[in-house]
Amino acid sequence: MSDPGPTLAPSGSQPDPLSEAVLSCSGVRRSFPVGDRRLEILHGINLELRAGERLALMGTSGAGKTTLLNILGLLDRPTEGSVTVAGEDAWSLSPRRRANLRNEQIGFVFQFYYLLPELSALENAVLPAMIKLSRRAYRSSRKEFLDRATTMLTRFGLADRLRHRPSQLSGGEQQRIAIARALLLDPPILIADEPTGNLDRGTGEKVLEILLDEQSERGVALMLVTHDERLAKRCERVLYMEDGLIQADSSAPIPT
Numbered sequence: 015m016s017d018p019g020p021t022l023a024p025s026g027s028q029p030d031p032l033s034e035a036v037l038s039c040s041g042v043r044r045s046f047p048v049g050d051r052r053l054e055i056l057h058g059i060n061l062e063l064r065a066g067e068r069l070a071l072m073g074t075s076g077a078g079k080t081t082l083l084n085i086l087g088l089l090d091r092p093t094e095g096s097v098t099v100a101g102e103d104a105w106s107l108s109p110r111r112r113a114n115l116r117n118e119q120i121g122f123v124f125q126f127y128y129l130l131p132e133l134s135a136l137e138n139a140v141l142p143a144m145i146k147l148s149r150r151a152y153r154s155s156r157k158e159f160l161d162r163a164t165t166m167l168t169r170f171g172l173a174d175r176l177r178h179r180p181s182q183l184s185g186g187e188q189q190r191i192a193i194a195r196a197l198l199l200d201p202p203i204l205i206a207d208e209p210t211g212n213l214d215r216g217t218g219e220k221v222l223e224i225l226l227d228e229q230s231e232r233g234v235a236l237m238l239v240t241h242d243e244r245l246a247k248r249c250e251r252v253l254y255m256e257d258g259l260i261q262a263d264s265s266a267p268i269p270t
């Protein structure tokens with residue numbers, strides 16, 4: 015077997031120094047068919063995201079960060095290896111149970127927002143509740159979720175944008191809606207792939223403050239891809255990725 019890359023959390027008898035893992039992956043490889051060959055992108059990734067921590071993932075463009083995040087967010091299946099979310103081996107579940115696990119446990123913020131164009135800002139933000147609940151259950155708790163989304167969007171400065179469609183909103187506004195959507199069900203895990211990569215600096219900084227404020231207030235574990243060293247300094251751990259492998263962990267345990 016080839017080197018699976020550094021193991022970031024000690025396995026075996028050693029207790030975890032911080033807290034339990036809410037998300038982890040082991041031996042993750044991903045290749046894509048290109049012509050008659052397969053292009054190997056991830057070469058064996060092991061990592062843990064611990065409850066409530068703020069983890070930055072850095073690395074050059076093309077290193078495989080988005081590929082990894084999509085796998086950790088259960089949006090893509092690894093060619094080999096496993097992903098564990100809230101103690102469940104996600105790819106051993108039925109598609110339906112895996113979709114529920116993802117919806118309840120993981121909020122995902124994409125670089126390009128991915129709001130549904132035909133829905134209003136408020137409707138986009140309550141989408142996870144519509145997906146989670148049966149039609150009947152959603153009808154009876156609709157008001158609670160609309161209130162929750164309205165409160166969040168108001169806190170994010172969008173009180174007078176609730177009925178707008180995504181096409182009527184700026185990039186920064188759309189990303190704030192995407193953050194509200196990601197946090198609607200209060201998931202323990204938040205994954206953000208260059209959430210300000212498509213925004214100008216000033217707008218990006220405001221969006222980041224919202225994201226980081228919510229993260230610390232809720233104690234949600236955040237895994238954030240960024241190219242910004244200053245932002246990485248505000249994270250408890252920084253992982254560096256290169257050519258499909260995690261190269262270094264800023265908080266790797268000192269071998270005893």
Ligand SMILES: Nc1ncnc2c1ncn2[C@@H]1O[C@H](COP(=O)(O)OP(=O)(O)O)[C@@H](O)[C@H]1O
Binds near residue numbers: 048055078
């Ligand atoms: N569906 C795909 N088919 C073929 N190659 C892909 C696919 N998705 C990503 N790649 C390749 O994988 C590499 C890593 O991409 P990505 O994970 O997006 O990197 P990063 O987010 O670190 O910039 C790139 O070389 C990209 O071209």
Ligand SMILES: [Mg+2]
Binds near residue numbers: 079080081207
């Ligand atoms: Mg990327």
